[in-house]
Amino acid sequence: MTVATVRRHQVLQYLGELEQNIAENDEAIAHLLHNGRPRRQRRRYWIRPWITRRTQYGYFDRLMKELETEDVFKKLAITLRYLATGESYTSLMYGFRVPHNTISLLIREVCESIIAEYANEVIACPTTTDEWQQIAEQFKNRWNLDHVIGALDGKHIAIKCPRNGGSLYNYKGFHSLIFMGLVDADYKFIWVDVGANGSASDATVFNNSELKDVTKNQNIGFPEADPLPNDNRNIPYFIVGDDAFPLRTWLMKPFARRTLTNEERIFNY
Structure with a gap:
């Protein structure tokens, strides 16, 4: 049954009810003129049938x-x-x-x-010492690297150059935005920063981020420094990144690849 057919059926039904109501009103008026008072009519419907079909039509x-x-x-x-x-x-x-x-x-x-x-x-960034400690245990067990509380890197996402963008978004021959993320030992993101222009370096993006501020101020709940295995000197917990990032007590990076000693090669590995 089409919508037009349903509507036509509803209109005809409504007109029939209207005609019956008019007839009942005429009868009541005639009775009033004859007896001097109106006859009380019994209500036919509490709710008219076409209204009850509201949820259907x-x-x-x-x-x-x-x-x-x-x-x-x-x-x-x-x-x-x-x-x-x-x-x-x-x-x-x-x-x-x-x-x-x-x-x-x-x-x-x-x-x-x-x-x-x-x-x-x-994406839930840890805020307590216990949560950071759990990530450090993951890095230790999976990657044999102690005191690591996250791995940091940036990724360029290709885009069309925004209007009047100029060289602001240009990176190695294409335009991009930078996605920077901090992940745990299972590659799960625990912090992200998206939207920096492609011409910026990873270090610049990180230095302008909230993560850098809270890490530098030591108000994010990192564990207290303690010794590495088979050592007695306290070593702080740290984030690891590639050579593009600055070296800090809380941010570890590899040695530059030029003229490496054997010990430096072993460290980088």
Whole structure:
């Protein structure tokens, strides 16, 4: 049965009820004129039948919820496809039959919703000494490296050059944003920083980050310095990074690759 047929049936039913009510009112008026007082009518319906079908045919309860559900699933499907494959908006437009300018807006909207809902659950930076100590134990058991509380590095994500971006986002022949992350021994992110321009170095991004500030000020709950195995000197716990980062008591990096001694090669390994 089509929507038009249903609507026609509802209108006819409503007109029939209206005609019956008019007839009943005419009868009541005639009785009033004859007897001098109105006859009390017995109520036929507490709720008219066509109103009770609101959840079945009503715009809000049926059409609006249907559109909302389909719209959400379509947005999520397009975003997941984009994130998984890196397809262009034009390609997605023909695949999902959604205009590319709409896709450019909805992908950002869905990503922001995912971040708002799951960021604190998926990426939880430790804040207590016990939590950092657990990460250090993971590095010790898996990688045979003591006192490590995280591995730090940056990754360039290719983008189209923003309008009037100039060389600000240029990196080795392409434009990019920098994703910097701190991971535990199982490669799980425990802190991220996203959005620095591609021309910046990893050291610059880290020096401008909140992680650097709280690490330098020692107010993030790192364990107290204690000896390494088979030693009696206290060594602080530290983050490890590549040669692009500065050397600090809380940030360890390898020796430069030029003119290494055997001991330095062993240390880097």
